[in-house]
Amino acid sequence: MTLAPGLRASRTIMVEREDTAIAAGSGDVPVLATPRLLAFAEGVTTAAIAKELEPGQTSVGTRVELSHLAATGVGAHVEIAAELTEVEGRRLVFSVTAVDRRGTLVFTATIERMLVDRERFLARITR
Template sequence: MEFNLNIGLKHKEEKTVTMNDTAFVFGSGAAKVFATPMMIGLMEAAAMNTVKDYLPEGFSTVGISVNIKHIGATAVGKKVYAEAELIEIDRKRLVFNVEAFDEDKKIGEGIHERFIIDEEKFMSNLS
């Protein structure tokens, strides 16, 4: 099946950091700052939403790989955003450059890969 995707597609996801987004609450650290897993989740959401409107009904993507650096801490109450850009298409495998920022600086960067799935077929193979 052909998908109507092009290199260079971009999307931005943003949120305000709450206490529930912290390493302390998530259990990934003792600091009350934006947790690395939460930052990665924001990056994945940006990548997923980059292509979702270009896929046929019944198709979506799942994350298959993350190679991310968390390079800056962010306090509760700060706004954060992640940007994703589609940089490679290999049949159903999609590669994204992802970056995350808070109000003051870049806080993360890396590569994220996703795979296009037929949702019904994918879910039927889980049992």
């Protein structure tokens, strides 16, 4: 299997109360929390490459650069889309966007992940 730029995935979410800044502890307003949006974005990056990974291989997040551009309230729908834009050895770079149903750009990010052997990675975790 080969990882190459152009792999994509997307997911549409509806903002729930548990997704808000209040629930996440990252603010005191009932809007989609940046940490939740980032978690959704990371999930979409992993989905983009899931079918192309070798057995025993996974990826871990290593770097994020993001801009949260618009507030999104409870009940709103947001589509989060990721595209693999660069592969450099084990390093993967994704471009991620989130757009609401009105067409408002809610979020942009560059997310880097590193390919790792799952067992070796887990064996090195400090406990």
